[in-house]
Amino acid sequence: MKKPLWIFAHIPKTGGITMRGIIDSNVPSNQIYRYPLHQNQEKMIRSLTSKxxxxxxxxxxxxxxxxxxxxxxxxxxxxxxxxxxxxxxSTYYFICSMPTNGLHHKVKKMSLEEFVTSQDPRISAPLHNHQTRFLSGQNDPDLTLAMNNLNDHFAFVGITEMYPQSVFLLNQLQGWKQTHYSKENVTKKRPKRPDISEQLTNHIRSMNELDYHLYETCKLQLHQKIKSLSQSEKKELRSFIKMQD
Structure with missing residues (x-):
């Protein structure tokens, strides 16, 4: 039986470039299809031969x-x-720091609050339940569909705030070596602790209620996976986390 195709659905600003690097270091380059960024994605995929x-x-x-x-x-x-x-x-600071980004010249003139409350659909759409949109595969985020897809078709969901633990479990799932990985595409100009009001924080949370449901559900599942590791695996995980410092 032919092995399944593995698909990494990289949601922007979740640490995906680092994850791509981990895949690159474990899979021969000619066996990876790198989904194109530009508008002709569908056309390019359709142009691939069956072989x-x-x-x-x-x-x-x-x-x-x-x-x-x-x-x-x-x-x-x-x-x-x-x-x-x-x-x-992270999306705000990333766009501000990237002159090649199509929204850079507009966003760099905005405060974080102006960015978050912008009515420009090119800005606002990716700030509203975008993770749910990705996992439901729809233009309008559908939480029920996203949860069904997660349960039926996702073999692994990592959490950016638990990055080493996520990589460890993915390596374990794939049979890859537990080695040091490089953190890629970290926005250099982002302040460590952005000065953001409680009111703005709550506003962002209210814009992303569906995403929070997804996030909290998957975070709990990741904690449960770690809890179910054997003692020797937990020791190996602790060593792996230290390796990344």
Whole structure:
């Protein structure tokens, strides 16, 4: 029986570039399909031959749930979820620090509060339940669909705030070596503790109620997986976390 295709649905600003690097270091380059960023994604996938598709073991990129439909074989998804307030703040500082980003020149003139409350759909859409949107595979975020997809088709969900633990469990799942990994795409100009009011924090939370349900559910499941590790595995996990310092 042919091995399933693994798909990393990389939700922006969840630590996905680091995760891509981990996949790159464990899977031959010609067996990875890197989902393109530009507008011709669907056209490019359709242009792949059957033989090319058969050769891929992994797909990764900013692809929502549903990209498996192009490959006509069994599949398993993985993803990373992040605290929604942290993800929104990170998105702001990332755009401000990236002159090549299409929204950079507009956003760099905004305060964080102006960014969060912007009515520009190019800005506001990714700030409203975007993690649910990715996992439901719909333009309108659908929590029930996202939860069903998670339960049925996601073999692994990591948590950005528990990154070493997430990588350890993914390595274990895939049979990869537990080695040091490099943190990639960390926004350098972001303050360690952004000065954000409680009112704005609550506003971001209210914009992302569906995402918080997803996040808290998957975070609890990750804690439970760690709790169920054997004593020797827990010791190995502690060593792995120290290795990353």
């Amino acid at each position: 090319q598709k058969e050769n891929f073991r992994w797909v990764y990129g900013h692809c929502r749930y549903g990209v498996h439909q192009h490959f006509h074989r069994s599949y398993r998804y993985i993803t990373m979820l992040r605290d929604p307030v942290s993800r929104v703040i």
